[in-house]
Amino acid sequence: xxxGDGKMATIGVLSLQGAVTEHLACLNQLEIVRGVAVKxxxxxxxxxxxxxxxxxxxxxxxxxxxxxxxxxxxERIKGGMPVWGTCAxxxxxxxxxxxxxxxxxxxxxxxxxxxxxxxxxxxxQAQAVVEKVSPEPFPLVFIRAPYIEQVGPEVExxxxxxxxxxxxxxxxxxxxxFHPELTGDLRFHRFFVNMLNEAA
Amino acid sequence: MEDRYSLxxxxxxxxxxxxxxxxxxxxxxxxxxxxxAVAVMALERVPAxxxxxxxxxxxxxxxxxxxxxxxVSIPVMAKVRIGHFVEAxxxxxxxxxxxxxxxxxxxxxxxxxxxxxxFKVPFVCGARDLGEALRRIGEGAAMxxxxxxxxxxxxxxxxxxxxxxxxxxxxxxxLPREERMSFAKQIGAPFELVEYVAEHKKLPVVNFAAGxxxxxxxxxxxxxxxxxxxxxxxxxxxxxxxAKRAQAIVKATAHYNDPAVLAEVSAGLGxxxxxxxxxxLQDQYAQRGW
Numbered sequence: 001x002x003x004g005d006g007k008m009a010t011i012g013v014l015s016l017q018g019a020v021t022e023h024l025a026c027l028n029q030l031e032i033v034r035g036v037a038v039k040x041x042x043x044x045x046x047x048x049x050x051x052x053x054x055x056x057x058x059x060x061x062x063x064x065x066x067x068x069x070x071x072x073x074x075e076r077i078k079g080g081m082p083v084w085g086t087c088a089x090x091x092x093x094x095x096x097x098x099x100x101x102x103x104x105x106x107x108x109x110x111x112x113x114x115x116x117x118x119x120x121x122x123x124x125q126a127q128a129v130v131e132k133v134s135p136e137p138f139p140l141v142f143i144r145a146p147y148i149e150q151v152g153p154e155v156e157x158x159x160x161x162x163x164x165x166x167x168x169x170x171x172x173x174x175x176x177x178f179h180p181e182l183t184g185d186l187r188f189h190r191f192f193v194n195m196l197n198e199a200a
Numbered sequence: 201m202e203d204r205y206s207l208x209x210x211x212x213x214x215x216x217x218x219x220x221x222x223x224x225x226x227x228x229x230x231x232x233x234x235x236x237a238v239a240v241m242a243l244e245r246v247p248a249x250x251x252x253x254x255x256x257x258x259x260x261x262x263x264x265x266x267x268x269x270x271x272v273s274i275p276v277m278a279k280v281r282i283g284h285f286v287e288a289x290x291x292x293x294x295x296x297x298x299x300x301x302x303x304x305x306x307x308x309x310x311x312x313x314x315x316x317x318x319f320k321v322p323f324v325c326g327a328r329d330l331g332e333a334l335r336r337i338g339e340g341a342a343m344x345x346x347x348x349x350x351x352x353x354x355x356x357x358x359x360x361x362x363x364x365x366x367x368x369x370x371x372x373x374x375l376p377r378e379e380r381m382s383f384a385k386q387i388g389a390p391f392e393l394v395e396y397v398a399e400h401k402k403l404p405v406v407n408f409a410a411g412x413x414x415x416x417x418x419x420x421x422x423x424x425x426x427x428x429x430x431x432x433x434x435x436x437x438x439x440x441x442x443a444k445r446a447q448a449i450v451k452a453t454a455h456y457n458d459p460a461v462l463a464e465v466s467a468g469l470g471x472x473x474x475x476x477x478x479x480x481l482q483d484q485y486a487q488r489g490w
Contacts, residue, residue, distance in 0.1 A: 016454050017217040017238060039455065054214050055238065056274055062236035063454050066447075087214070100273070114273055120297040121320055123207045143210050144275065144297070182210050 012038035012047035016063040018055020022181040026189045049082040049196045052089030061104045077107045082172040082195045090175040109152030116147040130159045133191045140178040172199050208322030208342035212406040219450050222246050222433040226271040235446035239275040242268040247304045247351030248434035257305040259287040282489050283309025292321045299323045303488035304350045316340030328361045330368035331387030338390040347486040348411015353475035355418045358411045362425045372398045414472045416452030416465050423456035440470030
């Protein structure tokens with residue numbers, strides 16, 4: 001996978017807090033893109049795509065705001081940069097959070113519920129097919145996960161599990177309530193890299 | 201078949217790069233959450249007060265822990281005494297997110313730690329060296345932290361423990377395979393876990409720093425020494441301006457490698473907590489547990 005100037009494409013992982021190294025390890029295993037940790041504005045301007053990892057959305061959101069990263073990030077996403085939010089990342093992308101007043105990036109037209117399943121005792125594993133991504137079932141890991149309650153007209157639902165929406169795509173924006181980066185299964189990362197191809 | 205242990209290790213992974221703060225009431229919990237804490241540790245007295253007041257320190261009142269759980273959206277942790285598996289059963293029954301089997305409380309058992317594998321809820325345990333860390337992981341801990349010396353505002357013991365663990369992780373990687381069994385025997389660690397560390401060059405669980413962290417610089421120091429995140433106990437709410445210091449420590453943990461950010465967040469924080477020298481202490485909590 002190459003960016004416009006012929007170099008190997010670079011996918012940033014927002015590394016203010018959370019499961020950053022897990023995503024970087026997956027990206028680098030693909031061997032067709034370069035994964036880099038992104039904490040500040042200069043590298044954010046250079047990456048070809050961005051993953052917002054799992055973590056605590058309040059902590060990551062606070063640091064995005066304090067270091068004035070919200071506007072530049074919105075600008076890049078609105079300009080077509082592919083972005084993928086896992087778990088906390090899904091909450092940060094949403095334009096509505098059902099059980100909270102504050103929102104962050106407001107680029108994904110969904111209403112998301114934080115800690116939708118309850119406490120850590122309610123964290124769970126499951127298996128399901130995400131047809132658009134692969135015909136074989138995925139191992140799914142939900143850690144104090146959110147789910148989506150409503151989607152706007154531009155949003156395609158990729159997976160509904162136990163009656164709740166847990167994976168969506170809105171053009172070049174991908175969001176999953178679960179964590180492919182924790183399973184050793186690289187198909188979702190490969191799918192995201194292909195989104196980069198389509199965006200270009 | 202659902203693998204609770206792996207889900208519990210995964211929760212610890214989500215806390216990486218973050219700060220977990222000790223809080224004693226709802227008001228403090230809200231300050232911590234607003235400052236960007238990734239979790240709070242609910243307890244009745246911070247370690248500095250336990251140290252000052254003496255007496256037996258036990259698990260906190262479940263009513264107080266439930267109030268804090270209701271007030272914040274981030275994970276809530278609470279402490280049980282070393283070996284006190286009934287305190288742990290009680291915390292699991294109220295749906296706590298994480299249990300700290302902690303040397304800060306007075307140990308309930310001088311022979312045995314809790315069998316953490318018999319619980320659904322995750323545990324974090326303190327360690328001074330690789331052997332101790334791997335023994336706790338062998339018992340089912342989903343997360344490790346340095347013991348440091350809680351309630352002192354003195355980072356020296358946390359540094360000692362982190363350096364020791366990192367040095368032993370490096371050491372075990374260098375060993376030829378035939379020397380691993382003797383090394384496991386020498387440090388008193390399960391052989392399979394020694395093998396894991398040798399192959400993967402890291403612990404099988406997340407490793408935080410704890411015990412004596414009082415300033416943004418302390419937090420960044422521990423991060424640069426290789427820990428995955430930070431516990432701050434007395435350091436925040438025993439300082440002059442807790443909200444400001446809490447935010448500063450969160451920023452310093454995220455940008456631990458950026459001296460310009462560290463300089464900025466370290467400025468004008470007011471008084472840090474008063475510190476204690478380790479060799480003048482009556483009780484060294486790090487000596488509790490084995």
